[in-house]
Amino acid sequence: MLRTGAATFLTLCLCLSAHAQTATDSIPQPPPLKAGWWLIPGTDIRMTMGGYIKLDLIHDLSPIGSPNFFDVSKIPTDGSTGSSTRLQAQETRLRWDFRRDSKYGEVRGYMEGDFYGGAGNPFRLRHAYVDIGGRWLVGQTWSTFMDENIIPPTLDYEKPAAYAFARHAMIRYTQPLGDKTFIALALEQPSASIQTPEPGKVNNPLPDFAMRARRTGKWGHVQLSGFLGGAEFQPDSGSTSNVLTYGVNLSGQVNFGKKDKFIYQGIYGPGLARYRFGNYAAPDSTGKIQAITGMGFTAGVLHHWSDAWSSFVMYNYGTVEPTDLQNPGDSKTTSYVAANLQWHFTSFAWAGVEYLHGTNENVVGQDGSADRIMLSVQMNIN
DSSP states (O other): OHHHHHHHHHHHHHHHHHHHHHHHHHSOOOOOOOTTOEEOTTSOOEEEEEEEEEEEEEEESSOOSOSSSOOGGGSOSSOOOOOEEEEEOTTOEEEEEEEEEETTEEEEEEEEEESOSSTTOOOEEEEEEEEETTTEEEEEEEOTTSOGGGOOOOSSSSOOSSSOOOEEEEEEEEEEOSSSEEEEEEEEOOOOOOOOSSSEEEEOOSOEEEEEEEEEETTEEEEEEEEEEEEEEEESSSOOEEEEEEEEEEEEEEEETTTEEEEEEEEEEETGGGGSSSOSEEEOTTSOEEEOEEEEEEEEEEEESSSSEEEEEEEEEEEEEOOTTSOTTSEEEEEEEEEEEEEEEETTEEEEEEEEEEEEEETTSOEEEEEEEEEEEEEEEO
C-alpha cells in the first residue's frame, strides 16, 4: 500500500513538472545577454555603459588659438611666434546604452558626453537619441549629411576643418534596399551662424533636409549624401533677405590587407560651414546675405604593422569663395595633416604619439602655419 502511494505521488510530481516545463517553454524568452550587459531588475531593459579615459600631452611648436584641439581656423596670420605645452583630459567620454524589445523591433536609447563643456570642464552632451527598429531615429547624433564611419582616428579631438563633421537634433527615417544598401532621410536642426551687415535677427523658418544613400560590402562602403537648408536675415529696419544653402558629400572606405583601410571624402556647396563651424553666409556688395561656397577633400590610410602597433596618416584641404563684404579675418584656405603611431599594449588600452601640421590663409591673403606634437594614453571602459 505504501509502495502504491509513493508511486502515485512520484507520478503526480512528474506530471506537474512536465506541465510547468511546457508552460515555461510557451513564454518567449529574452535573448541571452552579451558580455558587459545586464538586465535592470524588475524590467526587460538591457543596459550597458562604457566610454574611455584619455590623457593628452600637447606641445605646440608655434601659436594656435585652440590649445585643447587642433583647429586650423584658429592659426594666427599675423606672424606670431612662440611655443606652449598643456596637459588635459577633457576628451574623457561616458556613454549609456539601453535596449528593449517591442512589436516594432528593438528600441534603443543612447546617451553620450565628454568634458569639453567650457571653463571648469563640465559634462557636455554629445549624443542623446532613441532608435526604433533601426528605422526611425529621434534625438541628437551625427548629421545624416556626414559619414560617421570614416571619422579619422587621430589623437587630436578636432579633426580636419574642411570636413563634414556635425551633431544635430533630428528626426530620421532609414529604408533598407536589400542587404547591402540603404537610404536615409532626415529633418535636422539648422544653424544660425551668419555674418550680418547690420543689427537684426537671423531666423530659420524651416529645418534642414538631409539625405544619404550607402552601399556596403566586404570591400568597404561608399556613401553619397546631401543637405538643403535656408535662413533669413531680418534687419531692425529695412527688408528681409533670404539665403539658400545646399551641399553634396561623396565619401567611403576601402578595406585592404587584414585590418587596413583607406578613407576618403569630397564635399562641395554653398553654405558648407553649416555642417562644420564658422559663418556659412555673409553680405555681398549690395549688403544682401549670400551663401559662402566651399569645397574640401580628405584622404587617409590606417595601417596595422602588427597586432600591437598601428599608424594613421591623413591630409585635408579646403577652400571657400569669400563674399565681397566677408570678414577679412575669416579663413579662405586651410590644410590639415596628421600622422600618428599607436601602441596597443593591451586589448583595452593604448598609447600613441602624433604630429600635426596646419595652414590657414584668410580672406585678404594673410597666412600662417602651426605644428603640434601630441602624446596620448587611453583606457577603454567596456
